[in-house]
Amino acid sequence: MALDHFAIIESTLREGEQFSGANFTQDQKVKIALALDEFGVEMIELSSPVASPQSEADVRRIVGLNLNAKTLTHIRCNRDDALRALDTGVDGLDIVIGTSAALRKHSHGKTIDEIIDLAREVLVWVRHQAPDIILRFSTEDSFRSNEADLLRVYLAVAQMGVVNRLGVADTVGIATPNQVYNLVHMLRRLTGLDVEFHGHNDSGCAIANAYAALEAGATHVDTTVLGIGERNGITPLGGLIARLYMSSRDVLIRKYRLEKLYELDHMVAEMVGVQVPFNNYITGSTAFTHKAGIHTKAVLAAPETYESIRPEDFGLSRHVQIAHRLTGWNAVRNRANELGLALTDTQVKAATQAIKALADQRIVTPEEVDDMLRAYAIAGQVS
Ligand code: HCA
Numbered sequence: 001m002a003l004d005h006f007a008i009i010e011s012t013l014r015e016g017e018q019f020s021g022a023n024f025t026q027d028q029k030v031k032i033a034l035a036l037d038e039f040g041v042e043m044i045e046l047s048s049p050v051a052s053p054q055s056e057a058d059v060r061r062i063v064g065l066n067l068n069a070k071t072l073t074h075i076r077c078n079r080d081d082a083l084r085a086l087d088t089g090v091d092g093l094d095i096v097i098g099t100s101a102a103l104r105k106h107s108h109g110k111t112i113d114e115i116i117d118l119a120r121e122v123l124v125w126v127r128h129q130a131p132d133i134i135l136r137f138s139t140e141d142s143f144r145s146n147e148a149d150l151l152r153v154y155l156a157v158a159q160m161g162v163v164n165r166l167g168v169a170d171t172v173g174i175a176t177p178n179q180v181y182n183l184v185h186m187l188r189r190l191t192g193l194d195v196e197f198h199g200h201n202d203s204g205c206a207i208a209n210a211y212a213a214l215e216a217g218a219t220h221v222d223t224t225v226l227g228i229g230e231r232n233g234i235t236p237l238g239g240l241i242a243r244l245y246m247s248s249r250d251v252l253i254r255k256y257r258l259e260k261l262y263e264l265d266h267m268v269a270e271m272v273g274v275q276v277p278f279n280n281y282i283t284g285s286t287a288f289t290h291k292a293g294i295h296t297k298a299v300l301a302a303p304e305t306y307e308s309i310r311p312e313d314f315g316l317s318r319h320v321q322i323a324h325r326l327t328g329w330n331a332v333r334n335r336a337n338e339l340g341l342a343l344t345d346t347q348v349k350a351a352t353q354a355i356k357a358l359a360d361q362r363i364v365t366p367e368e369v370d371d372m373l374r375a376y377a378i379a380g381q382v383s
């Protein structure tokens with residue numbers, strides 16, 4: 001099924017700022033916002049202006065860039081925060097309050113009825129102040145909340161008729177794709193409102209959960225570049241793109257400038273002091289590297305045999321590795337051709353055996369393989 005109607009809420013400048021290594025300067029935030037806008041994300045979520053004076057200045061600066069992406073800021077469910085946020089001129093407010101027993105006890109101490117009353121007071125007030133603001137209400141820790149409590153809160157909020165979007169948050173990364181599907185599907189069915197999914201990756205399900213949310217009819221998914229965020233983070237932008245590519249390549253090509261992903265991942269990695277992991281979706285160093293002889297033969301003949309993602313769609317290229325014991329003679333022949341060496345099949349096969357024998361002894365470099373192939377070519381001319 002091709003997924004078509006969805007928007008990315010890119011939260012590198014909010015959830016991402018909660019990553020251990022993130023200490024963005026205002027200029028870095030501007031760079032990230034511009035790069036995300038160029039990539040084409042629909043919405044950019046910013047840390048609350050209440051967090052610190054610099055945070056407020058940063059929100060104002062990014063709002064002032066007049067990006068194509070809508071600017072949102074993320075605040076607690078209270079009027080003071082909302083007033084400060086509205087004053088920055090953002091396009092939308094993402095309001096959140098915890099509903100799980102743990103958060104009700106240790107975070108704000110409110111009952112479900114009190115949460116509903118507070119939500120009414122704040123949301124109705126915001127809508128009155130700012131009739132055009134994009135208003136979202138979300139419950140924190142949705143998947144550890146009592147389901148009946150959760151439904152009461154969402155239905156009450158939906159009935160207020162003042163929010164554009166409901167958010168569900170897998171705050172501690174415990175949800176499974178089935179659980180996400182069921183909750184999102186129920187909210188869509190019962191309220192008809194837009195639904196956003198925000199999922200942490202503690203148990204490795206963040207991408208699958210985001211995709212399940214979209215399958216269930218979610219309209220918005222939160223991501224951060226490389227997945228950075230609290231603890232081990234949330235759904236990574238590149239990972240969501242990779243997942244969506246499998247069902248909706250044409251939609252992605254239409255909506256986003258995919259060739260910007262590599263730069264984006266590497267820029268943010270550098271800013272937060274980490275490497276892009278070797279196995280990162282699309283932009284990791286080995287994402288398009290083929291090694292075993294059986295694979296390299298097929299990929300050289302027809303890349304789609306072992307590639308579900310076309311590197312060219314992301315401005316990248318594949319890499320065929322031949323300097324190892326699993327190498328195959330078709331790939332070695334391909335390399336000889338690239339070097340302009342006229343080798344017979346017998347020579348290529350002999351060279352392949354020589355590479356394998358050497359690789360059984362020690363690590364072989366690509367340069368050594370090239371030298372070996374040149375030596376076979378010269379020997380061939382002499383004999
Ligand atoms: C957090 C809050 C949040 C909020 C998500 C949302 C979460 O714990 O910092 O507003 O949708 O994961 O619950 O990021």
Ligand code: CU
Pocket residue numbers: 015171198200229230234
């Ligand atoms: Cu979060």
